[in-house]
Structures are given as C-alpha cells and as structure tokens.
Amino acid sequence: xxxxxxxxxxxxxxxxxxxxxxxxxxxxxxxxxxxxxxxxxxxxxxxxxxxxxxxxxxxxxxxxxxxxxxxxxxxxxxxxxxxxx
Numbered sequence: 882x883x884x885x886x887x888x889x890x891x892x893x894x895x896x897x898x899x900x901x902x903x904x905x906x907x908x909x910x911x912x913x914x915x916x917x918x919x920x921x922x923x924x925x926x927x928x929x930x931x932x933x934x935x936x937x938x939x940x941x942x943x944x945x946x947x948x949x950x951x952x953x954x955x956x957x958x959x960x961x962x963x964x965x966x
Contacts, residue, residue, distance in 0.1 A: 882958050887950040888943035892926060893936045900925065907952040 890900040928937050941947075 882950065882954065885950065885954050885958075886941055887947045888939065889941040889950075890925075890927060891938055891940040894926075899940055901950045901955050902948060903952040903955060904949050 886901065888902055890902075891898060892900060926937055928934075928939055930939070930942065932938060
C-alpha cells in the first residue's frame, strides 16, 4: 500500500498476521478472509512504540501523522493481492 497505509501492527498470534487501523465505523460490512471487524468493546493488542518481540510489533510505525488507513483503500489492496495469486 505504500504511502496510502497508516500504522500496521504485526501480530503472529492472529490468523491474518497483520492489523491495519481504520477510522471508526468505516469497516462495517466489509468481510475479508481471516480479518474481522473488531467492533465496539473488542480487545486489540497494541505494542509500545519501542516494542519488538517475536510475536507482536509495529510493521509500520504510527509516525508522521499516518495512524489510520482508508478502509476502502485497504479492501482494494487486499482484493488486488488475492486476484494476483
């Protein structure tokens, strides 16, 4: 996704492996393989900014104002990758 991506958490404990943060309310109704809409009250493990373990770390750090990713752009990127396989 390059510059279109906001922060990304890599979590090897989850089936999808990576978690993009999208603006609240923008992912509703979007279903992607292995991903789920966290929804209100869901738990999400967020690493500290300097944290890097073998199971949880920032793949793309939340820097330069790039915290969230457009849910529409993320869905398009995932579909493009899936169709290329």
